[in-house]
Amino acid sequence: MNIYRKWLFFSLLSSVPFFTSCDRTKPSLPDLLVVNQQIATATDPEATNNDCDTLVITCIDYRFAAANQEFINGTLGLKDNYDHISIPGSIYNLINQETRSLLFSKFALAVRLHLIKRVIIIGHKDCGAYGGSPVFGSEIAEYETLCADLIKARELLIEKYPTLDVDLFLESLNHDGDKAKVLFEKIY
Numbered sequence: 110m111n112i113y114r115k116w117l118f119f120s121l122l123s124s125v126p127f128f129t130s131c132d133r134t135k136p137s138l139p140d141l142l143v144v145n146q147q148i149a150t151a152t153d154p155e156a157t158n159n160d161c162d163t164l165v166i167t168c169i170d171y172r173f174a175a176a177n178q179e180f181i182n183g184t185l186g187l188k189d190n191y192d193h194i195s196i197p198g199s200i201y202n203l204i205n206q207e208t209r210s211l212l213f214s215k216f217a218l219a220v221r222l223h224l225i226k227r228v229i230i231i232g233h234k235d236c237g238a239y240g241g242s243p244v245f246g247s248e249i250a251e252y253e254t255l256c257a258d259l260i261k262a263r264e265l266l267i268e269k270y271p272t273l274d275v276d277l278f279l280e281s282l283n284h285d286g287d288k289a290k291v292l293f294e295k296i297y
């Protein structure tokens with residue numbers, strides 16, 4: 110047996126237990142159906158038949174998640190009628206050239222699938238993607254930067270999709286004693 114054949118023989122031999130053990134640990138379909146758990150939630154049957162023409166872009170920040178749902182579903186009246194991209198930093202990803210194309214590619218998919226006509230971008234203060242409020246030096250500087258970035262994000266979207274309506278909101282977390290409140294401000 111020459112050296113190549115020896116190597117091949119031992120390689121194949123050593124790989125056998127590996128493949129065997131992988132096969133043994135992979136559950137069969139009936140096992141998967143037993144082990145996995147299905148959880149059903151109710152949806153409005155009418156809503157799921159309608160087209161969706163709005164896309165909402167928010168940050169992932171958990172502090173704003175519940176307020177965002179309430180604002181989008183209730184205040185804006187978009188319940189069951191919007192696509193949602195939740196991405197760390199929301200507008201920062203459009204401003205930042207490194208991540209802009211990623212967000213645009215996801216956006217293009219929503220436009221293609223659902224013929225999106227309106228985009229709602231919700232940015233927020235104290236965003237981790239920017240490094241939080243302290244990096245701005247002052248509340249006014251943070252406000253000015255975030256407003257400018259929201260407006261720039263709208264310009265970038267309209268540059269690519271001229272017929273799009275883009276609404277901008279800036280949200281902030283306000284503490285009143287023990288209570289925390291999320292305030293939304295429309296940016297023009």
Ligand SMILES: [Zn+2]
Binds near residue numbers: 168238
């Ligand atoms: Zn954020």
